[in-house]
Amino acid sequence: MDESGKPQDPEESAQAQPPQQPEHTDGTKxxxxxxxxxxxxxxxxxxxxxxxxxxxxxxxxxxxxITWVFGGQLDRVLPELGAARYxxxxxxAVAFYASVLVHELAHTxxxxxxxxxxxxxxxxxxxxxxxxxxxxxxxxxxxxxxxxGPLLSLVLAGVFYVGMQMVEPGTVPGVxxxxxxxxxxxxxxFNLLPGLPLDGGRMLRAVVWKVTGKPMSxxxxxxxxxxxxxxxxxxxxxxxxxxxxxxxxxxxIGGADSLTDALLAAILAAIIWTGAGNSLRMARLRERLxxxxxxTLTRRAIPVETDTPLSEALRRANDAGARALxxxxxxxxxxxxxxxAAIVGIPHHRRPWVPVGTLAQDLRDGMRxxxxxxxxxxxxxxxATPATEYLVVEETGEIYGVLSTADVERAFVAAMARxx
Numbered sequence: 001m002d003e004s005g006k007p008q009d010p011e012e013s014a015q016a017q018p019p020q021q022p023e024h025t026d027g028t029k030x031x032x033x034x035x036x037x038x039x040x041x042x043x044x045x046x047x048x049x050x051x052x053x054x055x056x057x058x059x060x061x062x063x064x065x066i067t068w069v070f071g072g073q074l075d076r077v078l079p080e081l082g083a084a085r086y087x088x089x090x091x092x093a094v095a096f097y098a099s100v101l102v103h104e105l106a107h108t109x110x111x112x113x114x115x116x117x118x119x120x121x122x123x124x125x126x127x128x129x130x131x132x133x134x135x136x137x138x139x140x141x142x143x144x145x146x147x148x149g150p151l152l153s154l155v156l157a158g159v160f161y162v163g164m165q166m167v168e169p170g171t172v173p174g175v176x177x178x179x180x181x182x183x184x185x186x187x188x189x190f191n192l193l194p195g196l197p198l199d200g201g202r203m204l205r206a207v208v209w210k211v212t213g214k215p216m217s218x219x220x221x222x223x224x225x226x227x228x229x230x231x232x233x234x235x236x237x238x239x240x241x242x243x244x245x246x247x248x249x250x251x252x253i254g255g256a257d258s259l260t261d262a263l264l265a266a267i268l269a270a271i272i273w274t275g276a277g278n279s280l281r282m283a284r285l286r287e288r289l290x291x292x293x294x295x296t297l298t299r300r301a302i303p304v305e306t307d308t309p310l311s312e313a314l315r316r317a318n319d320a321g322a323r324a325l326x327x328x329x330x331x332x333x334x335x336x337x338x339x340x341a342a343i344v345g346i347p348h349h350r351r352p353w354v355p356v357g358t359l360a361q362d363l364r365d366g367m368r369x370x371x372x373x374x375x376x377x378x379x380x381x382x383x384a385t386p387a388t389e390y391l392v393v394e395e396t397g398e399i400y401g402v403l404s405t406a407d408v409e410r411a412f413v414a415a416m417a418r419x420x
Contacts, residue, residue, distance in 0.1 A: 049108060061125070066093040067092075070093070071086045071088075092179055101128065102153075107149050110144060139218070142203075153187045153191070157184040157185040163177045164177045194229075196275060197226065197279050202222070205219055216287050226276030230268075231269065233268050234268075286375075292415065294369050298371065299322070299402050301399065304328070306327050307355045323402075337402055341388065343359060365385070367385060367391060369381060371392050371393065388405060389402050
């Protein structure tokens with residue numbers, strides 16, 4: 001608070017939250033330290049293993065694209081299907097994303113086995129994400145957690161290959177099984193590429209972490225390999241198409257095909273490049289998390305009784321060099337916190353007539369924070385009970401001060417901006 005009794009930050013802090021973590025497009029999303037639990041960002045399809053599975057709106061765009069492209073291929077292979085080929089193509093699109101879900105469930109089951117909370121699984125534009133909320137404790141677990149996804153995709157490719165041997169080639173079941181076998185093989189190989197944010201990048205990170213003993217070194221190495229991979233995809237995919245290395249003769253490739261390949265390469269490269277950068281930024285943030293403690297972020301507070309006029313309470317706070325007010329009962333037990341945003345809304349001429357109790361928020365379960373909480377433990381605690389301010393207490397139960405979510409947000413922004 002300044003000398004006039006106004007809080008130093010007049011902005012409404014109720015909406016302030018720690019910055020959200022950027023999402024990855026492979027199966028093993030980085031932990032989400034400061035994120036609020038939301039509705040999910042899509043259509044809820046179920047809760048296998050207690051983890052909600054959402055389908056993002058972008059999935060329907062990709063499903064339509066797959067239906068159109070695969071339908072064109074079916075027209076060449078099975079021309080007798082006619083318009084029914086698009087129903088078969090739609091079935092293929094759904095089956096393919098069911099395979100992607102199996103890939104994600106492999107990550108989820110491994111995470112739950114290691115007692116890592118999984119917030120949700122989301123199927124979206126280019127595959128899916130399993131949002132794992134905490135960092136693995138060892139490089140071995142990191143490697144296993146990343147590897148199980150591509151492994152399940154390889155197993156599915158093998159299952160579909162076996163199924164192909166049981167049906168006639170050139171039939172609808174044969175074509176569907178061949179398409180699913182090839183698509184799962186591509187998913188496995190693509191995710192095994194050794195660069196973040198792909199599963200192979202997480203595996204590379206685990207190996208470097210094991211060798212150096214430093215998880216940050218592993219992240220840096222895998223992130224830069226990921227960026228190199230992005231450039232390779234951007235340049236290499238169109239070149240492979242034009243040389244016929246992807247199965248089509250160069251003379252069969254038209255201008256529209258070239259444009260499509262270039263666009264696909266640009267999208268994939270952008271996703272990989274962005275994901276690698278996000279992984280690196282979040283790793284640097286986690287490295288700095290232990291320096292962010294409730295004690296260092298807490299505003300000094302003074303106790304006031306509920307009928308104390310606001311002007312008198314602010315005068316006492318200014319005299320004591322405090323920036324927050326805690327409402328206590330006659331025995332000195334804290335019962336509520338005076339909301340900073342509410343103080344701002346009271347004009348100066350009315351403050352002598354407004355008791356602080358009318359501006360206070362009752363203390364609920366979870367609104368008492370230990371002064372020694374730090375890093376991800378602090379964030380997890382705040383996320384469990386979202387509020388504008390928290391009472392910070394010593395181990396003895398003595399009042400230490402008030403923690404504002406606006407201060408937590410500013411501290412995280414500063415940590416993200418600090419040079420490495």
